[in-house]
Amino acid sequence: MKHIRFVILGLVLVFCSVSLSLSNTLAAPPESDQVLVYSWSSNVGPLNPHLYSPSQMFAQALVYEPLVKYQADGSVAPWLAASWTVSEDGREYNFNLRKGVTFSDGTPFNAQAVKLNFDAVLKNHERHHWLELVNQLHAVDAAGGEAVRIIDEYTVKLTLKDAYYPILQELALVRPVRFLAPAAFPDDGDTSKGIKAPIGTGPWKVTEMVKGEYDVFERNDRYWGEKPKMKHLVVKVIPDANARAVAFDTGEIDLIYGSGGHGAGQIGLDTFERYREMKDIVTAVSQPLATRALALNTNRFPTNEIAVRKAILHAVDKKALVDHIFLGVEEKADAIFAPSMPYCNLDLPPFAYDPAGAAGLLDGAGWILSKGSVYRAKDGKELAIDLCFVGNDALQKSVAEVLQGYLKKIGVKANLIGEESDSFYSRQKSGEFGLIFGDTWGTPYDPHSFCSSMRIPSHADYQAQLGLPMKAAIDTEIGKVLVTVNEDERRRLYADILTTLHEQAVYLPLSYMTAIMVHRENLEGTGFGATKHEIPFESMRKQ
Amino acid sequence: MLRYILKRLALLPLILLAVSLVVFGILRLGEGDPAMSYLRMSNIPPTDQALAVARAELGLDRPLHVQYLDWLGRAVRGDFGRSYVTKNPVLDEILYYLPNTLILAAASLLLTLVLSVPLGMVAALKKDQLPDHLTRGLSFFGVSMPNFWFGFLLVWLFSIKLGWLPPMGKGGPAYMVMPVLTMSLMSLGINTRLIRANMLDNMHSRYVLYARARGLPESVVVGRHVLVNSLIPVITAVGMHVGELFGGAVIAESIFAWPGVGRYAVSAIYNRDYPIMQCFILIMTTIFVTMNLVVDICYAWLDPRIRYEGGGQ
Numbered sequence: 001m002k003h004i005r006f007v008i009l010g011l012v013l014v015f016c017s018v019s020l021s022l023s024n025t026l027a028a029p030p031e032s033d034q035v036l037v038y039s040w041s042s043n044v045g046p047l048n049p050h051l052y053s054p055s056q057m058f059a060q061a062l063v064y065e066p067l068v069k070y071q072a073d074g075s076v077a078p079w080l081a082a083s084w085t086v087s088e089d090g091r092e093y094n095f096n097l098r099k100g101v102t103f104s105d106g107t108p109f110n111a112q113a114v115k116l117n118f119d120a121v122l123k124n125h126e127r128h129h130w131l132e133l134v135n136q137l138h139a140v141d142a143a144g145g146e147a148v149r150i151i152d153e154y155t156v157k158l159t160l161k162d163a164y165y166p167i168l169q170e171l172a173l174v175r176p177v178r179f180l181a182p183a184a185f186p187d188d189g190d191t192s193k194g195i196k197a198p199i200g201t202g203p204w205k206v207t208e209m210v211k212g213e214y215d216v217f218e219r220n221d222r223y224w225g226e227k228p229k230m231k232h233l234v235v236k237v238i239p240d241a242n243a244r245a246v247a248f249d250t251g252e253i254d255l256i257y258g259s260g261g262h263g264a265g266q267i268g269l270d271t272f273e274r275y276r277e278m279k280d281i282v283t284a285v286s287q288p289l290a291t292r293a294l295a296l297n298t299n300r301f302p303t304n305e306i307a308v309r310k311a312i313l314h315a316v317d318k319k320a321l322v323d324h325i326f327l328g329v330e331e332k333a334d335a336i337f338a339p340s341m342p343y344c345n346l347d348l349p350p351f352a353y354d355p356a357g358a359a360g361l362l363d364g365a366g367w368i369l370s371k372g373s374v375y376r377a378k379d380g381k382e383l384a385i386d387l388c389f390v391g392n393d394a395l396q397k398s399v400a401e402v403l404q405g406y407l408k409k410i411g412v413k414a415n416l417i418g419e420e421s422d423s424f425y426s427r428q429k430s431g432e433f434g435l436i437f438g439d440t441w442g443t444p445y446d447p448h449s450f451c452s453s454m455r456i457p458s459h460a461d462y463q464a465q466l467g468l469p470m471k472a473a474i475d476t477e478i479g480k481v482l483v484t485v486n487e488d489e490r491r492r493l494y495a496d497i498l499t500t501l502h503e504q505a506v507y508l509p510l511s512y513m514t515a516i517m518v519h520r521e522n523l524e525g526t527g528f529g530a531t532k533h534e535i536p537f538e539s540m541r542k543q
Numbered sequence: 544m545l546r547y548i549l550k551r552l553a554l555l556p557l558i559l560l561a562v563s564l565v566v567f568g569i570l571r572l573g574e575g576d577p578a579m580s581y582l583r584m585s586n587i588p589p590t591d592q593a594l595a596v597a598r599a600e601l602g603l604d605r606p607l608h609v610q611y612l613d614w615l616g617r618a619v620r621g622d623f624g625r626s627y628v629t630k631n632p633v634l635d636e637i638l639y640y641l642p643n644t645l646i647l648a649a650a651s652l653l654l655t656l657v658l659s660v661p662l663g664m665v666a667a668l669k670k671d672q673l674p675d676h677l678t679r680g681l682s683f684f685g686v687s688m689p690n691f692w693f694g695f696l697l698v699w700l701f702s703i704k705l706g707w708l709p710p711m712g713k714g715g716p717a718y719m720v721m722p723v724l725t726m727s728l729m730s731l732g733i734n735t736r737l738i739r740a741n742m743l744d745n746m747h748s749r750y751v752l753y754a755r756a757r758g759l760p761e762s763v764v765v766g767r768h769v770l771v772n773s774l775i776p777v778i779t780a781v782g783m784h785v786g787e788l789f790g791g792a793v794i795a796e797s798i799f800a801w802p803g804v805g806r807y808a809v810s811a812i813y814n815r816d817y818p819i820m821q822c823f824i825l826i827m828t829t830i831f832v833t834m835n836l837v838v839d840i841c842y843a844w845l846d847p848r849i850r851y852e853g854g855g856q
Contacts, residue, residue: 009841212802236712243798422579425583425589458594
């Protein structure tokens with residue numbers, strides 16, 4: 001009897017398993033030589049142009065376009081606006097819209113559509129408070145004015161509260177000011193609650209989204225500019241960096257493109273190094289996109305002493321660091337902004353690697369290394385610094401360990417504090433750090449948005465600079481540089497701000513972050529976008 | 544028996560309530576701040592004002608007990624809130640991914656049983672001979688090998704070197720081979736050893752001696768008596784394997800880009816998507832408790848020697 005029951009139980013189990021396994025439905029993205037396959041860590045999201053996560057910025061940039069487009073040299077070029085004029089006081093911008101542009105549903109792109117989109121963004125201005133452009137426009141509306149006015153079918157006038165110069169750079173951002181087709185607006189016009197469909201003017205349109213598996217984009221045949229070479233773009237969902245490398249090795253994906261490094265990156269730098277050495281694989285590294293740096297707290301013992309800060313900067317062999325941790329993928333950085341960023345080509349003298357000089361500086365400041373001890377001390381206090389990083393960020397951890405070694409050589413003790421990311425960011429906000437990792441925001445935010453944020457107490461930069469005797473003067477200059485209409489004055493102010501921060505040794509720049517790209521020889525027309533969120537898929541062609 | 548089942552089922556809501564309270568508390572008392580994670584995912588600088596807006600939007604600005612009671616009140620009606628990240632109803636999201644994980648878990652369980660029973664038998668019958676050594680080696684390998692590493696080795700061999708199997712994604716049966724092998728490796732190792740040990744134990748029992756004394760052929764002794772009795776503890780093990788399989792699914796789904804609930808839960812943890820984590824843990828609790836109950840019932844059905852409190856037979 002017992003064995004019959006076993007047989008019954010077995011059969012039930014087999015039946016359940018097999019029926020479950022067979023229920024495995026077959027869905028598949030398009031496959032042909034007209035399909036370009038890329039991968040991302042998640043689905044691209046609902047692609048609402050006026051909202052943030054979970055929409056992925058690179059995908060928003062495929063479907064929606066800006067009035068002006070950010071260029072690699074930091075300037076902006078005409079895009080959906082064919083030209084523009086600025087009033088003498090720098091507060092009014094007249095945009096002449098490009099004619100003959102249609103949304104992918106066939107409706108025309110015109111001043112009404114522009115106004116509709118701006119209104120939707122401004123209605124939700126609280127959420128975009130971080131963006132000065134929105135604050136500037138909202139302030140005009142709130143004062144009873146009309147920030148966005150339709151002049152005629154193809155002309156729109158924007159009125160700002162102040163002569164905020166980076167307005168064009170901010171109009172070029174991927175979000176929130178890009179343009180959704182009027183037909184895709186919800187009935188009440190409030191896009192912050194959702195949209196009917198992701199319809200834009202961009203080179204691609206979304207045709208299929210399969211949660212957890214892939215998203216499919218199709219060439220927008222109505223596109224006004226250069227149309228994509230490929231018919232389809234498939235974005236597979238692959239969260240794991242190693243799995244992505246395997247997908248490339250087996251031909252499941254055609255392209256690896258994005259930031260390097262495990263975690264947020266597309267593939268680990270060691271994997272990139274492996275591809276570099278393979279003959280039939282093409283690899284490339286972009287121009288600098290942002291700066292990887294640490295901020296030194298001028299408001300906290302012992303980094304409140306400039307001699308200590310300068311000694312730390314001289315103690316680090318960045319060349320070795322870049323070669324061995326970043327495997328040469330990123331370039332050594334000597335200033336907080338790369339010289340290729342606008343207003344940043346200042347020829348600042350670098351803090352060269354000079355451990356003997358660093359020790360001399362500390363000796364001169366009274367930090368004495370007594371016999372038998374490893375670390376220096378003054379007035380009975382040990383020269384020790386809290387070095388804060390995100391504990392599970394492998395790259396930050398290895399950099400922190402190397403820095404600890406360099407600092408030990410000059411008699412400075414570094415206490416490594418690796419925490420989970422939220423605690424880490426709380427430290428940035430509160431200023432509870434000696435040395436802390438903090439990357440610049442990169443193109444197109446550098447230098448203006450990044451400098452602007454130095455005035456806000458919840459930023460690591462504000463906290464780090466707080467001990468500088470000239471902090472108030474720096475903040476005033478930042479306030480001025482953002483609204484001056486005089487190009488020369490702007491240049492002079494930036495030079496002043498950045499030189500002061502450099503001389504005061506507030507930052508330990510490590511490397512200029514880059515994007516990496518890996519593909520096979522049969523993929524042509526590849527290149528890097530001007531910002532890390534704009535991937536030029538349209539020019540790529542698979543042979 | 545029925546009373547026993549009902550009693551056990553009645554306990555389920557209490558267990559879920561306790562689990563929900565603990566999970567809710569632990570998530571909130573931890574260091575993390577979902578508003579901060581949300582802003583970082585959105586590439587918005589976390590100014591105090593931005594944080595306040597995000598907190599209000601996610602409902603995190605209210606006192607903890609209000610948040611919990613509000614959540615509980617809606618959860619009992621089947622509304623587990625909306626994901627902080629996707630803004631979709633949590634239950635819809637999890638139920639979308641759950642079947643994919645069940646498919647993998649079911650196939651892995653099947654594979655474990657189909658392979659471990661004959662392997663364990665052979666090892667026991669050929670004790671200390673070559674088949675036994677091989678099987679024990681395999682078990683040792685299965686228990687010691689980290690499953691993520693095994694998964695990558697499979698990919699390297701079958702997808703990169705040989706090109707026989709698709710490395711990732713969901714599709715036909717070929718897509719399931721490697722994830723299922725990865726997930727079942729450990730249970731397979733444990734189960735094989737368990738069956739072998741049980742068989743050896745039973746073979747030295749008196750009833751086997753009597754069976755042989757009665758002149759029953761060896762195949763009947765082994766097949767009908769030893770094997771059947773050796774399988775009973777395996778039922779208990781299966782209950783535990785289900786847990787292992789769901790744990791293994793988290794890894795296998797990440798390696799093989801399989802759109803399952805394990806991978807989804809991991810991303811929810813990274814993003815501090817509390818509503819998803821809460822619902823996921825409750826569903827897993829339900830599955831575990833139910834599986835244990837099913838195992839106990841099967842156990843009783845198969846082995847009348849087992850008595851239940853109050854139930855009796």
